[in-house]
Amino acid sequence: MSFLSFAVGGAAGTALTPMPLKLMDDSSIWTQMWPWIPVPQDGEVSYENSVCTLCPGHCGITVKKVENRVVKIEGMKGHPVNDGGICLLGLAGVQLLYGSRRVKTPLKKVNGKFVKISWDEAVTEVASTIETMREKGDAHKIGCLSGTNRGTVPELLKRLLWVCGSLNFFHMPSVQDSYEITLRMMQGGSAMAGFDLENSDHVISFGSGILDGWGSPVRMFRAHSLWREKGARFIQVESRLSNTAAKADKWVPVNPGTEGALALGIAAVIIDESLYKTDFVDNYSSGFDSWKRQVTNNYTPEIVSKITGVDKSLILLTARDFGRAKNPLALCGRGEGSIPGSIKDFKAVHALNALVGNINQQGGVWAIPEPDYINWPEPTLDEAASAGVSKGRIDGAGKGKYRLAQSLFNRLPEIVNSKASSPPDVLFVSGANPLYTIPDTVAMNEALNNVKIISFSSYMDETADKADLILPNHVFLERYEDVPASAGLNQPITGLSKPVVSPQFNTRHVGDVIIQVAKKLGGHIGDAFPWSDYKTCLEETLGDKWEALNQTGFVTEADFNPTNDMSGFKTDSGRFEFLENGSVAEVLFSSVKPEGDEASYPLTLVPFDSMRLTGGYIGNPPYLMKTVEDTVLKGNDVLVEVNPKTASKYKLADGEKAFLMTPKGKACVKIYHYEGIKPGLIGLARGLGHNVNDRFLAGKGVNVNQLMGSKEDTGSGLDAAWGIRAKLVKA
Amino acid sequence: MEQVKDKKFGMVIDLDKCTGCGSCMVACMSENNVPFREDETDKLLSVAWMRVYKMTNRKPYPDTEVCYFPRPCMHCEGQHSGHSPCVSVCPAVATDYSTATGIVSQIYTRCFGCRYCMAACPYHARVFNWFDPVWPHGMEKSLSPDVSVRMRGVVEKCSFCYHRYQKAMEKAYVDGRKELEENEYQTSCTQACPAGAITFGDLNNTHHEVYKIAQPDHKHHGKSKNPKVFRLLERLGTNPKVYYLSSRKWVRQLGDNYRPDEIMK
Numbered sequence: 001m002s003f004l005s006f007a008v009g010g011a012a013g014t015a016l017t018p019m020p021l022k023l024m025d026d027s028s029i030w031t032q033m034w035p036w037i038p039v040p041q042d043g044e045v046s047y048e049n050s051v052c053t054l055c056p057g058h059c060g061i062t063v064k065k066v067e068n069r070v071v072k073i074e075g076m077k078g079h080p081v082n083d084g085g086i087c088l089l090g091l092a093g094v095q096l097l098y099g100s101r102r103v104k105t106p107l108k109k110v111n112g113k114f115v116k117i118s119w120d121e122a123v124t125e126v127a128s129t130i131e132t133m134r135e136k137g138d139a140h141k142i143g144c145l146s147g148t149n150r151g152t153v154p155e156l157l158k159r160l161l162w163v164c165g166s167l168n169f170f171h172m173p174s175v176q177d178s179y180e181i182t183l184r185m186m187q188g189g190s191a192m193a194g195f196d197l198e199n200s201d202h203v204i205s206f207g208s209g210i211l212d213g214w215g216s217p218v219r220m221f222r223a224h225s226l227w228r229e230k231g232a233r234f235i236q237v238e239s240r241l242s243n244t245a246a247k248a249d250k251w252v253p254v255n256p257g258t259e260g261a262l263a264l265g266i267a268a269v270i271i272d273e274s275l276y277k278t279d280f281v282d283n284y285s286s287g288f289d290s291w292k293r294q295v296t297n298n299y300t301p302e303i304v305s306k307i308t309g310v311d312k313s314l315i316l317l318t319a320r321d322f323g324r325a326k327n328p329l330a331l332c333g334r335g336e337g338s339i340p341g342s343i344k345d346f347k348a349v350h351a352l353n354a355l356v357g358n359i360n361q362q363g364g365v366w367a368i369p370e371p372d373y374i375n376w377p378e379p380t381l382d383e384a385a386s387a388g389v390s391k392g393r394i395d396g397a398g399k400g401k402y403r404l405a406q407s408l409f410n411r412l413p414e415i416v417n418s419k420a421s422s423p424p425d426v427l428f429v430s431g432a433n434p435l436y437t438i439p440d441t442v443a444m445n446e447a448l449n450n451v452k453i454i455s456f457s458s459y460m461d462e463t464a465d466k467a468d469l470i471l472p473n474h475v476f477l478e479r480y481e482d483v484p485a486s487a488g489l490n491q492p493i494t495g496l497s498k499p500v501v502s503p504q505f506n507t508r509h510v511g512d513v514i515i516q517v518a519k520k521l522g523g524h525i526g527d528a529f530p531w532s533d534y535k536t537c538l539e540e541t542l543g544d545k546w547e548a549l550n551q552t553g554f555v556t557e558a559d560f561n562p563t564n565d566m567s568g569f570k571t572d573s574g575r576f577e578f579l580e581n582g583s584v585a586e587v588l589f590s591s592v593k594p595e596g597d598e599a600s601y602p603l604t605l606v607p608f609d610s611m612r613l614t615g616g617y618i619g620n621p622p623y624l625m626k627t628v629e630d631t632v633l634k635g636n637d638v639l640v641e642v643n644p645k646t647a648s649k650y651k652l653a654d655g656e657k658a659f660l661m662t663p664k665g666k667a668c669v670k671i672y673h674y675e676g677i678k679p680g681l682i683g684l685a686r687g688l689g690h691n692v693n694d695r696f697l698a699g700k701g702v703n704v705n706q707l708m709g710s711k712e713d714t715g716s717g718l719d720a721a722w723g724i725r726a727k728l729v730k731a
Numbered sequence: 732m733e734q735v736k737d738k739k740f741g742m743v744i745d746l747d748k749c750t751g752c753g754s755c756m757v758a759c760m761s762e763n764n765v766p767f768r769e770d771e772t773d774k775l776l777s778v779a780w781m782r783v784y785k786m787t788n789r790k791p792y793p794d795t796e797v798c799y800f801p802r803p804c805m806h807c808e809g810q811h812s813g814h815s816p817c818v819s820v821c822p823a824v825a826t827d828y829s830t831a832t833g834i835v836s837q838i839y840t841r842c843f844g845c846r847y848c849m850a851a852c853p854y855h856a857r858v859f860n861w862f863d864p865v866w867p868h869g870m871e872k873s874l875s876p877d878v879s880v881r882m883r884g885v886v887e888k889c890s891f892c893y894h895r896y897q898k899a900m901e902k903a904y905v906d907g908r909k910e911l912e913e914n915e916y917q918t919s920c921t922q923a924c925p926a927g928a929i930t931f932g933d934l935n936n937t938h939h940e941v942y943k944i945a946q947p948d949h950k951h952h953g954k955s956k957n958p959k960v961f962r963l964l965e966r967l968g969t970n971p972k973v974y975y976l977s978s979r980k981w982v983r984q985l986g987d988n989y990r991p992d993e994i995m996k
Contacts, residue, residue, distance in 0.1 A: 036865060037882055040764065040874035071875040072761050074922065085925035088757035094873040211750040221925035225748045243751050246797035253793035504869070611752040622767040623760050626777060627753035629785060634772045643792055675787060675795040695769050 043067035049553040051495035052090045053476045056487040057216030063500045082218040095621035101459045101694045103472035104505035127520040139165025139388030143424030147431030150484045156514045163528040165388020170409040175333030181404045182346040185580045188570030191367035194490035197223035200363035202325030204235040206259040211244040213336030215488030241676025255309040260345035261589040265304030266319040275323025277357025284566045287579035294587040327363025335609035343715030360562045371484035379528035394421045402717040410719040413443035426452045433617035435462040439708035456510040472507040496549035595709040596663040596725025605682045605726035607704040613687030622696040638701030639672035641683030657731040667702040739833035741934040741972035743944045748928035751799030758923030766864030780889035798982045804856040804889035805971030817848035842885040857888045892918040945974040961986045
């Protein structure tokens with residue numbers, strides 16, 4: 001046995017043995033069997049109907065459960081809003097129920113850190129905060145910001161504030177507010193705007209992202225498909241090729257912010273060529289002649305073409321098609337409608353609807369009565385409360401130049417800075433995340449620095465993180481709540497959101513908390529809340545609707561049909577008002593100029609909405625993040641859309657990093673060359689850049705609201721900013 | 732007893748109706764226990780059975796047009812039954828073509844992760860699990876027992892929600908039936924699509940909506956007789972069972988590779 005043969009034999013043996021392969025195989029098998037790979041538990045399957053409240057669309061949902069676990073959310077068949085369809089946020093609702101973003105127990109901030117407290121302590125803390133404010137004579141400095149102003153929960157909050165002595169109840173503004181104001185001005189009375197989309201044969205949208213989240217998204221998708229089937233025309237007026245513009249029969253690229261002028265230009269052509277409905281205009285409207293004179297004199301196709309950048313021939317063609325259609329319909333409100341916008345734009349678009357006589361007509365705009373089932377007796381106010389209430393609202397809503405607005409939370413930074421009226425010392429926040437969703441988050445954050453925030457948020461979001469006290473509400477799958485109205489739906493509907501699973505954590509219904517706080521305060525305050533708990537309150541309030549709601553999940557007014565009913569105008573003249581006060585200036589288009597000077601900021605930043613990113617108070621669940629395209633987010637970098645022409649002017653390559661600067665802030669972004677955006681604009685998606693404790697959402701991209709400013713609309717006081725001046729500098 | 736007729740389950744996606752919202756993707760993820768990770772922006776690593784691609788006509792502003800292409804597994808039949816690109820290369824018989832349903836299966840426990848099938852699939856419909864699927868604490872409660880959770884090291888893809896077919900068949904057997912109604916077996920994406928852009932059914936059944944729209948010519952490997960309907964990379968001969976409908980020519984043209992001088996039929 002020589003060393004050589006030993007070495008050769010050894011080498012041959014090592015080379016030929018299957019051992020290495022076997023070990024590799026074994027290791028791959030063993031490493032696939034980790035115990036953390038879950039085996040989903042089997043069990044009895046059941047389905048429960050409820051209503052999704054993640055957006056104002058309020059779709060009916062059917063929740064699939066295995067034993068007591070929610071495994072899937074599906075669209076409810078036969079529901080008037082969505083009939084079986086569902087959007088991706090609704091589908092991902094399960095992840096909001098079980099997600100790590102939940103606030104699991106009441107929390108109190110002590111020395112800048114949250115500590116767990118009991119519910120008794122939390123309720124006592126809230127009650128004593130209110131008590132102290134009232135004793136100081138500062139009851140009017142208690143405010144509340146709610147995601148919505150309809151339904152029993154917002155009403156309970158409003159009532160608590162009222163009996164304590166404050167009228168400062170705010171709700172998050174949206175295009176729904178703009179539409180209500182428009183209807184009040186032109187048709188009188190308070191009503192919501194409903195659109196008979198399904199029966200329209202020609203729809204023109206002035207920047208509304210009707211396939212990007214505007215209105216009730218699923219219903220909008222269904223209506224769009226219906227238009228495709230029956231050959232209805234659909235025109236999108238917008239400066240960016242959004243998903244909506246991409247699906248339109250005709251995309252009318254317009255200078256941003258000039259949509260209202262185009263509406264007036266179209267109206268002028270329709271008047272000029274006598275394409276308007278004389279029956280409606282002559283018999284049911286007032287102020288038409290002076291309105292007509294203004295429009296035809298000031299908005300000739302030539303002038304409008306100059307303002308909007310749209311070819312004269314295209315304006316004529318668009319106007320003629322609209323005027324000649326059988327059931328034309330014009331829509332307003334930019335993107336998904338989270339920023340209310342300029343009332344003048346809405347009035348121009350609504351006047352266009354009136355011109356073609358589609359008010360309360362098939363395929364037109366309907367005035368939907370406000371829900372009226374909440375009829376609680378007026379509470380008795382004690383001395384402190386009366387004193388507080390007499391001080392009125394801090395935002396001026398409902399008075400003077402803000403007489404049309406109900407709530408103007410966007411004015412808060414201005415109020416704090418001007419010291420004109422006293423800002424709130426205590427702010428309840430329910431179903432809202434103003435520190436993320438309101439443009440100019442920096443100013444909002446500063447405005448709230450000296451405010452004690454008491455949050456009812458189910459999730460640890462930006463506002464909850466700044467709060468002094470969090471009393472976590474159940475999420476929508478765990479709680480009862482009435483859901484009045486669906487954005488843009490042309491029939492009155494009330495839904496009932498039901499608990500499909502028992503609460504997963506130590507949370508409590510915000511309605512129960514309000515009642516308990518009131519009872520703790522006692523006296524007139526306690527008397528104003530005679531119910532033992534929220535469910536009793538809800539049951540009594542809904543009365544005979546309760547049974548039906550529990551059975552089917554929704555009730556509608558089957559006989560509601562305002563078509564051809566022109567007696568409904570509640571204006572002084574009893575007619576549709578083209579001019580509210582006969583004032584000429586009202587008609588004229590004035591563009592909302594983006595903040596910043598053109599010399600230092602040659603470009604304009606425009607936020608855009610998409611279905612795959614929620615810009616609202618609930619951040620994207622993990623499944624939604626998966627759907628975000630890599631042309632919007634790559635790693636943690638956000639991409640901004642820039643037209644290749646603009647990009648080459650500033651020598652910015654595709655994928656290159658750059659600094660995006662606006663008068664409000666600066667952010668690092670990546671450049672994405674997109675042909676579908678107008679040269680000179682920068683498109684940035686809403687819904688990124690969250691700063692929350694959720695690794696699937698936090699730190700990804702930039703919150704466009706940090707870079708945006710807010711612009712007060714002269715007609716309403718609501719925010720009307722659609723963009724801001726900006727520049728891009730190579731990083 | 733009479734033999735049950737073979738099915739050929741397929742899909743037509745109406746690209747005129749599709750808005751690119753992405754609900755089909757989430758409907759699929761939620762139905763099929765698809766895992767998620769912290770960073771999902773590298774789409775080569777991101778596990779998704781259904782993916783929506785955004786295509787443009789590459790024209791400058793304002794003549795730009797955009798179209799969305801939802802892409803599930805095409806469940807290719809090939810030139811003769813079962814000659815799907817992936818099935819024919821799998822060394823482990825981990826993926827197979829069912830002549831009874833026309834569905835290309837994926838058996839995770841057989842797969843050993845060689846990824847030949849991924850290389851063979853011209854549609855990028857298959858994804859590899861590079862990572863262990865981990866659900867944050869508490870979120871495993873949302874997992875459905877109908878679909879097994881996949882482990883690292885295996886390939887996965889759209890199954891046309893085969894478990895829904897199994898459930899529907901079980902129910903039919905209990906009722907003493909051997910055939911399903913059209914609406915008894917629908918995929919999760921079809922059911923969820925808010926635009927109603929997806930139509931699913933049996934391409935062999937002339938009464939099914941999917942047959943009426945797709946109008947497959949079974950003598951010519953399922954080529955559609957509807958001039959607005961096309962399939963992706965049809966000329967490769969993969970014979971996919973997912974059809975697309977578009978009234979726009981440039982969109983139909985994107986479905987295959989054409990020479991610059993070639994006139995699309």
